[in-house]
């Protein structure tokens with residue numbers, strides 16, 4: 001079973017690498033290049049403002065080289081999503097720009113963190129189910145603002161249009177993180193609790209979104 005997960009993760013990884021190399025010559029291709037890009041982004045996106053790596057950097061968050069790092073873009077998306085309400089206040093107070101991640105940049109950051117982690121957990125693939133994702137879409141209030149297959153709110157874009165451009169778990173993670181500050185502010189205004197997501201819940205949502213692709 002573990003071996004199978006390993007293969008699924010490695011295969012999707014190879015697939016992502018092929019796609020990104022086809023799309024853009026400047027996209028980091030090898031794992032070394034991705035990790036190097038992640039290291040730069042960790043600084044550029046102000047993660048280092050609060051986090052240190054091997055004792056170097058800020059100290060209002062944990063030293064991420066000591067964090068038990070798991071290899072799973074979907075889980076990283078969930079971790080960052082849950083992290084937003086805690087992070088955003090400081091970004092606002094210090095007037096530092098909230099990190100905008102393009103393409104798979106957030107995956108590079110986590111690949112960098114993983115490469116320096118003293119405590120490496122395994123790779124986890126979360127299987128997602130469309131129907132459960134559709135349930136969460138409603139349950140988490142996404143549908144109040146977003147239509148899916150033409151049915152739902154109109155404040156945000158139709159999710160089918162959004163997912164058409166998304167090619168990997170890493171890109172999906174980037175989109176969710178980009179969107180989180182908007183959600184966080186509107187949740188605060190409506191005195192709503194932040195909808196924290198577990199890894200498998202994020203996977204269900206993504207499986208549902210993928211099923212909407214035109």
Ligand code: HEC
Pocket residue numbers: 045046047048049050051060061062064067079083086087090091099109
């Ligand atoms: C404003 C300060 C701040 C910034 C900026 C910040 N973090 Fe954090 N981070 C924290 C704090 C505090 C915690 C511990 C409490 C929590 O999880 O919210 C944490 C926890 C984490 C964790 C561990 C989560 C867990 O579940 O154990 C990860 C991974 C992480 N941050 C990654 C990042 C990355 C990547 C960035 C840059 C995109 C970033 N952080 C930017 C303050 C920050």
Ligand code: HEC
Pocket residue numbers: 137140141142143144145146155156157162175176178179182183186195205
């Ligand atoms: C209060 C209204 C509201 C709710 C609730 C809401 N969204 Fe959004 N969403 C928007 C708006 C407005 C945009 C476009 C502006 C933006 O990206 O912030 C958007 C954009 C997005 C995007 C595209 C981001 C991009 O940069 O292209 C995704 C993905 C998304 N939402 C997913 C979700 C999910 C998943 C949920 C439920 C957990 C959700 N949204 C809940 C209003 C909402």
